[in-house]
Amino acid sequence: MRFQNKYIRYLQSAAIKITFKNSAGKNVKPMLPLNSNLQQLFNIAKKTTKTGIGLMSGTSLDGLDIALCRFTGNGLNTRFELLKFITIPYPEDIKHDVQQIFAKRLADLEKVTLLNAYIGTYHAELILQALNQWGIPPAEVDFIASHGQTIYHAPKRLHHHTNYPNATLQIGDGDHIAVKTGIVTISDFRQKHIAAGGEGAPLALYGDVLLGNKTGENRVLLNIGGIANLTWLPGDGDFSRVLCTDIGPGNTLIDAACRTYFNQAFDEDSSIAFSGTVNKPLLNALLAHPFFAEKAPKTTGPELFNLALVAEAQKASGTENIDPADLVSTLSAFTAASIARFVNENIDINDLKIFASGGGARNPFVVAKLKKLLPGVSIEDSNTLGIDPDAKEAILFALLGNEALSGQPVSIGNNPAVLMGKFSFAV
Numbered sequence: 038m039r040f041q042n043k044y045i046r047y048l049q050s051a052a053i054k055i056t057f058k059n060s061a062g063k064n065v066k067p068m069l070p071l072n073s074n075l076q077q078l079f080n081i082a083k084k085t086t087k088t089g090i091g092l093m094s095g096t097s098l099d100g101l102d103i104a105l106c107r108f109t110g111n112g113l114n115t116r117f118e119l120l121k122f123i124t125i126p127y128p129e130d131i132k133h134d135v136q137q138i139f140a141k142r143l144a145d146l147e148k149v150t151l152l153n154a155y156i157g158t159y160h161a162e163l164i165l166q167a168l169n170q171w172g173i174p175p176a177e178v179d180f181i182a183s184h185g186q187t188i189y190h191a192p193k194r195l196h197h198h199t200n201y202p203n204a205t206l207q208i209g210d211g212d213h214i215a216v217k218t219g220i221v222t223i224s225d226f227r228q229k230h231i232a233a234g235g236e237g238a239p240l241a242l243y244g245d246v247l248l249g250n251k252t253g254e255n256r257v258l259l260n261i262g263g264i265a266n267l268t269w270l271p272g273d274g275d276f277s278r279v280l281c282t283d284i285g286p287g288n289t290l291i292d293a294a295c296r297t298y299f300n301q302a303f304d305e306d307s308s309i310a311f312s313g314t315v316n317k318p319l320l321n322a323l324l325a326h327p328f329f330a331e332k333a334p335k336t337t338g339p340e341l342f343n344l345a346l347v348a349e350a351q352k353a354s355g356t357e358n359i360d361p362a363d364l365v366s367t368l369s370a371f372t373a374a375s376i377a378r379f380v381n382e383n384i385d386i387n388d389l390k391i392f393a394s395g396g397g398a399r400n401p402f403v404v405a406k407l408k409k410l411l412p413g414v415s416i417e418d419s420n421t422l423g424i425d426p427d428a429k430e431a432i433l434f435a436l437l438g439n440e441a442l443s444g445q446p447v448s449i450g451n452n453p454a455v456l457m458g459k460f461s462f463a464v
């Protein structure tokens with residue numbers, strides 16, 4: 038008993054000086070002290086202006102996008118500024134290691150475990166490198182918001198195990214980033230989305246509404262990354278009609294064919310696609326995949342859209358011996374055709390303006406086909422909105438980090454009203 042009283046006195050003396058009010062508005066003493074980590078979090082949360090880093094390393098495995106942003110406010114009142122942005126390409130050995138486990142049903146569990154720690158530490162090194170290059174001390178950064186590296190995405194619609202929930206796995210643990218950089222890190226955003234009933238993706242909605250919504254303009258923010266996804270923002274400002282969904286393959290099949298048949302990472306400026314011819318029977322076989330008829334919102338990944346699926350479509354259409362350049366042309370046309378079909382079937386195309394981002398927005402063959410298939414729709418890249426197309430997803434995670442620190446859960450479209458992300462501290 039004596040010990041307990043002493044302990045309570047200790048807790049009271051250690052309690053930090055915050056004013057807590059009871060329901061009658063009177064000041065009361067806090068019951069418990071905040072430890073130094075919670076104190077740090079509290080200090081960051083109450084800052085009017087926060088500086089945060091958003092990290093994205095997507096399904097293309099091309100590198101780590103690092104966006105340094107400044108935020109004021111939260112939710113629909115957020116104001117942000119992109120201060121610095123850089124993509125640091127992954128060296129070949131890391132790409133190779135991640136590719137060994139990425140989107141594979143059977144993988145070396147030791148490698149997964151090693152990479153979880155390694156990628157966290159490696160991303161921390163890249164952040165410190167970028168900050169050093171920019172001349173910004175880590176102490177000036179309030180938080181890091183890290184997406185991690187997706188290694189497997191398994192919504193029910195893909196895994197078909199009726200007893201199991203939607204699931205997804207991102208590695209590159211946040212503790213390693215926080216300890217190595219000394220900066221509070223928020224990570225693993227997708228689990229909460231699933232826990233609250235979603236598929237863990239796309240999370241783009243939260244940033245797209247903020248970056249792209251304009252009353253009176255019928256807009257789509259289209260991201261052509263490894264997988265293509267979009268957010269539709271109807272001009273009437275009715276948030277219940279907002280739609281955010283994956284569409285199908287972006288660059289993932291094009292990149293896979295380039296790696297396999299041309300020993301190159303991607304089809305730079307579409308030089309291969311332009312040298313080939315689109316094979317119509319194969320294109321139609323690919324477009325006949327049942328995923329495209331599933332109702333949105335929906336998510337997918339290279340777990341489904343991979344060269345095995347292409348081989349099946351080749352078999353079904355009798356195009357097994359197609360020339361590799363024709364294959365790249367056809368896969369590029371497939372990306373454009375599946376996006377155009379989704380837009381035509383699900384979105385009001387009256388006065389529609391599409392703002393494209395992601396590496397695929399720099400694929401001239403895909404963009405030209407898309408424009409041809411959507412006549413009357415304006416298609417520009419997201420620079421027109423003042424958003425660097427390469428930085429958009431990293432900015433999104435920085436925004437989600439800002440929300441995790443100071444936002445309120447809000448529901449938009451079909452998305453659950455939750456704050457996402459887990460906190461990691463340097464000590």
Ligand SMILES: Nc1ncnc2c1ncn2[C@@H]1O[C@H](COP(=O)(O)OP(=O)(O)OP(=O)(O)O)[C@@H](O)[C@H]1O
Nearest residue numbers: 095096097262263264288303305306395396397400
């Ligand atoms: N000049 C270019 N010409 C053609 N394609 C390009 C060009 N530049 C980038 N790309 C494509 O963009 C890809 C990288 O895109 P991005 O960085 O948006 O992908 P990601 O972030 O990994 O994807 P996700 O959004 O699925 O997570 C490259 O692999 C390539 O296919």
Ligand SMILES: CC(=O)N[C@H]1[C@@H]2OC[C@@H](O2)[C@@H](O)[C@@H]1O[C@H](C)C(=O)O
Nearest residue numbers: 187190238239240241262264266430
């Ligand atoms: C599981 C996963 O990593 N999904 C990514 C991927 O890349 C594009 C598309 O598939 C999208 O659903 C998502 O990323 C973006 C950033 C999102 O969540 O909005």
